[in-house]
Amino acid sequence: MISVDEARTRILAGLRPTAAEIVPLAAAWGRVTAQPIAARLTQPPLDVSAMDGYALRGPDGVVGAVLAVVGAAPAGHPWPGTLGSGEALRLFTGSIIPDGADAILLQEDATRAGEHVTVNEAVVARRHIRRAAQDYSCGEILVPAGKLLNARDIGLIAAGNHPWVAVHRRPRVAILATGDEIALPGEPIPPGGIVSSNSHALAALVQSCGGDAVVLPVAPDDSAAIAAAATGARSCDILVTTGGASVGEHDLIQSALAPAGLVVDFWKIAMRPGKPLIHGALGGVPLLGLPGNPVSSLITAILFLLPALRVLSGLPGAPPPTSHAVLGADLPANDHRADHLRARLVTDSAGNTAVSAFTRQDSAMLRLLAESNALILRPPHAQAAKSGEIVPIIRLDHLGL
Amino acid sequence: MISVDEARTRILAGLRPTAAEIVPLAAAWGRVTAQPIAARLTQPPLDVSAMDGYALRGPDGVVGAVLAVVGAAPAGHPWPGTLGSGEALRLFTGSIIPDGADAILLQEDATRAGEHVTVNEAVVARRHIRRAAQDYSCGEILVPAGKLLNARDIGLIAAGNHPWVAVHRRPRVAILATGDEIALPGEPIPPGGIVSSNSHALAALVQSCGGDAVVLPVAPDDSAAIAAAATGARSCDILVTTGGASVGEHDLIQSALAPAGLVVDFWKIAMRPGKPLIHGALGGVPLLGLPGNPVSSLITAILFLLPALRVLSGLPGAPPPTSHAVLGADLPANDHRADHLRARLVTDSAGNTAVSAFTRQDSAMLRLLAESNALILRPPHAQAAKSGEIVPIIRLDHLGL
Structure with missing residues (x-):
């Protein structure tokens, strides 16, 4: 043995x-990447606003200043000009900062009247601006090979402009x-x-x-x-x-x-x-x-x-995920065979978690296994263990098992 | 707000x-039961052997006794007779105990010679016998309504003789x-x-x-x-x-x-x-x-x-699963808005687990979210927290998120 x-x-x-296959991004959740996935664009591509407000030149943003609003740049509609002194451009979260501007006046710190806006709080240059490539640059690896894809990875791969993903079959x-x-x-x-x-x-x-x-x-x-x-x-x-x-x-x-x-x-x-x-x-x-x-x-x-x-x-070889828990009841010494005791991990009203093995461990009792949420791992020749000791367990409830 | x-x-x-629908058992993993599922049979249906060996009458099982082997009852082939005094029946794990017998002689405690078997260890009546209904009886609820079905539930529902399951769409x-x-x-x-x-x-x-x-x-x-x-x-x-x-x-x-x-x-x-x-x-x-x-x-x-x-x-309404972790780095006091800090939960080589928030929490940084495996929950007006304090977290790695 x-x-x-x-x-x-x-x-x-x-x-x-298994070998790699190509799947649409929408079918890639829960799959394992067969190749690293690199960003196909830079994010943000240029400096963008992190807030709703106005772009302006830093020195213009003093309390009481009145600036001419020369236009608006909603996200997806960048303003093509260069912002001059005494000018402001209306923009929103995600809007590209126009040439010439280096500061943001927050919407709540501004009073708009027709084609002019009054500064109510002094601005700080470069504040509330997301710098180009702050999240990632074109060519950077977003997701390595051998990664089990979760919902956040799927979002990141989409943002990196990949409609298809190479995953293990x-x-x-x-x-x-x-x-x-x-x-x-x-x-x-x-x-x-x-x-x-x-x-x-x-x-x-x-x-x-x-x-x-x-x-x-x-x-x-x-x-x-x-x-x-x-x-x-x-x-x-x-x-x-x-x-x-x-x-x-x-x-x-x-x-x-x-x-x-x-x-x-x-x-x-x-x-x-x-x-x-x-x-x-x-x-x-x-x-x-x-x-x-x-x-x-x-x-x-x-x-x-x-x-x-x-x-x-395509994932690394490893034992099933093992954690540790406090024993809720004594266990006898073990013989020469590693034992895997069907057990309940329970958290009481005070927040204390303890694991206790079922008294009967008959290997034909499927209902008892279904009622377990953990296996207590007993190595060969383990000594008797007292309630309160720490023992290794496999949590069944985390595995969909 | x-x-x-x-x-x-x-x-x-x-x-x-959602309303209930019927799905084949093979498609029911990960679904939620819409009705309780009752056993359609008793398990075991009759007393069965828990080991390979011989069925006999308890009083016959004394060291040195030689019994006549009257037949064999592999699982699925029950022996129809009644076992008499001085007789033994060859059987295996799961075999039905014949009428007349109430004890099991283990294979390793027996010496077989032709149509006879010698008892080398005294038997104990009723030992190594799984009693009828030990796991469950016909009509007992095996799985309640509103249960997310895992692999063990699927096995139990199969054993309870259900080819179809009513689950929420x-x-x-x-x-x-x-x-x-x-x-x-x-x-x-x-x-x-x-x-x-x-x-x-x-x-x-x-x-x-x-x-x-x-x-x-x-x-x-x-x-x-x-x-x-x-x-x-x-x-x-x-x-x-x-x-x-x-x-x-x-x-x-x-x-x-x-x-x-x-x-x-x-x-x-x-x-x-x-x-x-x-x-x-x-x-x-x-x-x-x-x-x-x-x-x-x-x-x-x-x-x-x-x-x-x-x-x-069809599951109970509840917040996302929250656990607790030790802070690995100080956190400042919070304002009036509940905060959800992108964080890394890390276990060091000594087995100590600590969670630390990323320095940048910009809500446009998707790669940082993908690199997080936990969110630290900061209630409104939470006081500054020191490294070593316990904080509530949502573990992202357990959720497929």
């Missing part, structure tokens, strides 16, 4: 980001659930059977990570059927299987796919839930064989598939 | 969740950018013009909140053109405008849409950036008129449009 960290390192080592993830006992929701359930939940939960996890799930038909516990179903993964970036438990967890996946060329890297990890986990490749497609228990399947997906999707998407 | 909280309360008071948000000076990315830029970024950033924000953006054509600063463009919002759940700044922030939106029936609730909020903000309704469609400055536009969207989208989606 190998450690969780070593398993993740070996899984990620076999993955490469969404990873395509084939999901293959196996088992004689499972039926799709709404379909007839065999005797002693259960309804398939793993492939649906995994497909949602893939979606939450920006991937496209290809849910293959459920394969019965039969080698030929499993091998046939797995051919559907050929055009995918990774194949994820779940189950194969009816003849000993995962034996069937290995024996069914070996004739098709499955190369197994490892298949046991010192963790709970989810000890049996296959990592390998099938015809060049990386394969991750997850346990059949629904809780084990989702937790191993969070630990291994989520980082794998990040790498395939 | 009214406060940020009062503005938000008044905006949310005018909104109702995605809110449709019409976005109308106005201004003579703005051009879409890649299109010719007028003299003194800039490239439109607001509508793209707002559309991405809408998408990150689970809504559908309808980006209307850019309207020039002309009343008739604005009124014509705004008719595109008739089938939408809310109309968001940005800009209208060239003749005084927002005056044009109000004057252009008044003949079309715009009813204005308020239009000034004691906040920075973003004082001028229109709230009203146009022909029964709620209207939110955001400032034209790109930073002001996005920050007011986070404060008001994001909560509005939650309510429209």
